[in-house]
Amino acid sequence: MSNDAKLAKLQKLRKISDLWDRSLSVPGTNFKVGLESLVGLLPVGGDVIGILLSVYILFQAIQFRLPSSILFRMLFNILLDGVVGSVPIVGDIFDTTWKANTKNVNLLEAHIREPVKSQKNK
Numbered sequence: 137m138s139n140d141a142k143l144a145k146l147q148k149l150r151k152i153s154d155l156w157d158r159s160l161s162v163p164g165t166n167f168k169v170g171l172e173s174l175v176g177l178l179p180v181g182g183d184v185i186g187i188l189l190s191v192y193i194l195f196q197a198i199q200f201r202l203p204s205s206i207l208f209r210m211l212f213n214i215l216l217d218g219v220v221g222s223v224p225i226v227g228d229i230f231d232t233t234w235k236a237n238t239k240n241v242n243l244l245e246a247h248i249r250e251p252v253k254s255q256k257n258k
Contacts (some may be wrong), residue, residue, distance in 0.1 A: 142200065145244060149193055153237035156189055169232045176221060176231045183222045188216040189237055190214040197244045206247055 158168035175182040215235035223225040
């Protein structure tokens with residue numbers, strides 16, 4: 137994959153993660169939540185939709201040939217978000233702060249910028 141293609145894909149994933157994790161400002165604060173916080177309020181289905189979107193980002197990251205250590209960290213972020221996020225009320229609060237998609241795109245971006253350094257930060 138060319139550098140231009142990598143950057144274009146990274147920008148697309150960043151837009152998705154921003155929309156899902158931090159696209160809406162909480163009035164009167166600097167705190168942002170995303171569509172996941174709203175969709176997550178739907179019983180069961182909202183959490184499933186969130187997990188599916190997170191898995192999509194993970195599958196896109198696999199195409200960048202990231203080391204397995206980074207992919208496992210990304211998978212951990214998704215699993216933690218899914219498990220804790222599925223608990224009523226507590227999970228909804230957790231979803232507003234954990235932002236697994238942002239964490240995962242940050243991991244991908246760090247690896248693209250400095251592949252060796254991102255592998256050392258296990």
